[in-house]
Amino acid sequence: MRIFIDLWWFFKQERLKYSFGVIFLVFSSFLSMxxxxxxxxxxxxIRTRSLTPLILGKWxxxxxxIGIIYYFTGYVWRQLIFGSSIILANQLRNDLYKHFTKLSPNFFQKRRIGxxxxxxxxxxxxxQGAAGEGILTLFDSITLGGMVIVTMSVFISWKLTLITLLPMPIMVILTMYYGSLLHKRFGKAQAAFSDLNDKVQENISGVRVIKAFGEEDAQIDMFRKASRDVVDKNIAVAKIDSLxxxxxxxxxxxCYFLALIFGSVYVVGGSITLGGLTSFTLYLGQLVWPMLAFGFLFNIVERGSASYDRIRRLLAIKPEIxxxxxxxxxxxxGAVDFSIRSFRYPGSDSDALNDIHFKVEQGQTLGVVGKTGAGKTTLLRLLLREFDIQDGQISIGGTAIQAVTLDALRSAIGYVPQDHILFSATIAENIAFAKPDASQEEIERVAKLxxxxxxxxxFKEGYATVVGERGVTLSGGQKQRISIARALLADPELLIFDDSLSAVDARTEVSILHALKHERRNKTTLISAHRLSAVEHADLIIVLGEGQIIERGTHEELIQKEGWYAEMYAHQQLESLVSEGGAKA
Structure with missing residues (x-):
């Protein structure tokens, strides 16, 4: 019954609905007597031949x-109790979603979506079942069962009632034992369902990769095993349920057997009448539901308790940022100033960044380049405060980013990530994600940029074209450019491109960069890229190597240094010439 204590906060919140619901439920139980x-x-x-048509008609x-009143009261308590349980489900679901939005990326890297x-x-x-059906079965089994027992004892025979109810303690002990087993097994069944849910979500999202590698049969076999595990654990729950x-x-x-044997003896002995025994057996029939409800109660509350424990463990996780x-x-x-002595990811034994010091004036463009794994994305994620710096700080306009709220910081930043996330909505709605009230003219303007x-x-439907989940109906380059348009529509103080031009051709890249330079004259842009042509125009370029700045300067200055940047630029220029020559040939 611990679930009712755990949910006491909600019962207090909806006390009027639950109070009146229970009152009407009790009144319904009284009417059924x-x-x-x-x-x-x-x-x-009938036995004494004193029944007349008039008396029968009155009864x-x-x-x-009584039936009409019972119908009305039953309708009211169902609305109040079950309606309140729906409110609880909605509130918990909203609390979970709100909690998800506050948790840091580190949490989502460890937990599975499914x-x-x-x-x-x-x-x-x-x-929800515990707060609805659980409350019903609790009060219905207590009130109806209590009323039936009191009525049988007071109006018919307390001796016969006592004899008939002698097996009840055995039922209580067994149902409590079943309930404890059910709690453990249901928790395992829910965990298995989570694994299956995650497997389905993962495979549907990666269906193209699965098909490309011809792994359909292997994945089907893995799914079958996961599904079998869910079945086995739910069968284990059902085995307890079935008891x-x-x-x-x-x-x-x-109990019926005892009632008939001893009731017949009392009728013959004159202790009760035949009508009294008839009423007693009818009341005993009404006692069947409270007994069953008592068993259902343990079933429902143990399921609810196991699930609520899982939810509370999730809600108890504190946001890291x-x-x-x-x-x-x-x-x-204002100017963006990076002063990072060291940074390492939570749980890591080595630094991801070391001795990072540079400043980007307002209105300038910063280029960040380097090998894969050099720390480019880490640098940009720290500016977004996806992680906090242990040693050092980043400031904007002289103010440390920790000194402003997360909402204020992220309102100043437009972010185009490597993994371009589009939603199952129209193209226009995806572009207007950060500014839902944007006009069609504004949407088209940034789309052109x-x-x-x-x-x-x-596209057949133009801007009204609905893209698939995560933009699966679009090419990589189209998704990148829609993401860029979305960021431009927000017109942020800082615009971050995290290798966001990798899927577009050189000509399109030049067009986008030219538009950015013209559009964002007095605003700061940070571009991380593998293709060096994306940062040629930058006011400052830093080259990262193993988490440290190994070169810095403008494009011309870095070319003259003849270091990593110059070597990589020459290599990429040669690749471009070969590619163009091959195309002409």
Whole structure:
């Protein structure tokens, strides 16, 4: 029953709905006590031949009125109790989603998407069941069962009631034992479902790679094993589930046996009437539901408790990156100053960056180049505060980025990542993601700047074309340019390109860079790239090697140094000439 204590905060929040729901439920239970009592009276009247049509008619009208009231009260308590449980599910789902948005990238690198989705679906449904059906079965089993027992004891025979209910403690002990087993097994079943969910999400997202490598059969086999594991663990749950009904049914049948044997003795002895025994057996029939409900209660609450434990563990994870106390909500602007003595990722034994010191004046363009793994993306992610620096700081306009709120910092930055994420929406909606109220003219203007406008017009639905999940219906270059257009529409103080021109041809790259230079005259742009032509025009270029700056300067200065940059530039120019020559040939 711990789940009810854990959810007490919600019961307090919705106390009026639950209070009135329980009141109407109790009243419904009271109304259900009346028909068996009336039947007993009618049986005795029939036995004594004192029943007249008028008396029968009055009792029938009375029972019809009771039935109508019972119908109304049943409708009301279902609306209040089950409606409240739906509110709980919605609140938990919103809390989870809000929590996800606050967690750092490090969290999502460790957790699987399928597992997080399972928390927001199956687990929340189980908790909803505890707050709805669980509350119903708790109060219904107690109130209806209590009323039935009191009525049987007071109005018929307390001795017969006591004898009939002797097997009840056995049922309580067994159902509690089943409930403890169910809690453990259901937790494992939910974890298995999370694994399966993650496998499905991963394979659907990577279906092109699976097909390209001809791994369909291998993946089908892996899915079959994961699915079998889910089945096995749910069968283990079902085996415990299946014990509840037979146990309760057997005990109820034994209670009936005791009632008939000893009830017959009492009727013969004159302790109770035949009508009283009839009413007693009808009440005993009504006691079947509270007994079953008691068994269901352990089933429901243990499922809900196991799922709520999983949800609470997730909500208990603290965001690694948060606003500092007293942080300003003013959007920063000005020169960007990097002063990083060292930085290493959480859990890593080696530094990702060392001795990084440079300054980019407002309105300038910075180029960041280097080998794969040199630290280019790390440098840009630190500016976004995806991770915090342990030794050093980054400042914008003389203000450390930790001194402003995350919302203010990220409002100043437009980011075009390596992995271009598009949503299952229209192209226009994807471009307007950061500015939902943008006009069609604004959307088309930035699309032209990103050299994607003409491509969009060739689509059948134009800007109303719906792209697939993560933009699977578009080419890599089209996704990159839509991402660039999205960032340009926000018109940020700082624009970050994290190797965001790699999938476009040289001519398109030149067009985009020319548009950027004209469009962002007084605003700062940071470009990370493998293709050096993307940073030729930059006011400052830094070359990273193993997390350190090994060269810095303008394009011309770096060429004259004849170091890594000059060597790589010459190599790429030769590749370009060979490619052009091959094309002409």
């Amino acid at each position: 009346i028909p068996p009592y009336v039947v007993g009276i009618l049986v005795d009247d 029938i009208v009375f029972l019809i009125i 597992d997080l989705m399972a928390h927001a679906t199956n687990d929340i449904n189980a908790v 509840f009904d037979p146990t309760i049914t057997f005990i109820v049948a034994f 948060t606003d500092q106390e007293g942080a300003s909500d003013q959007v920063p602007s 990103a050299s994607i406008h003409e491509d969009i017009l060739h």
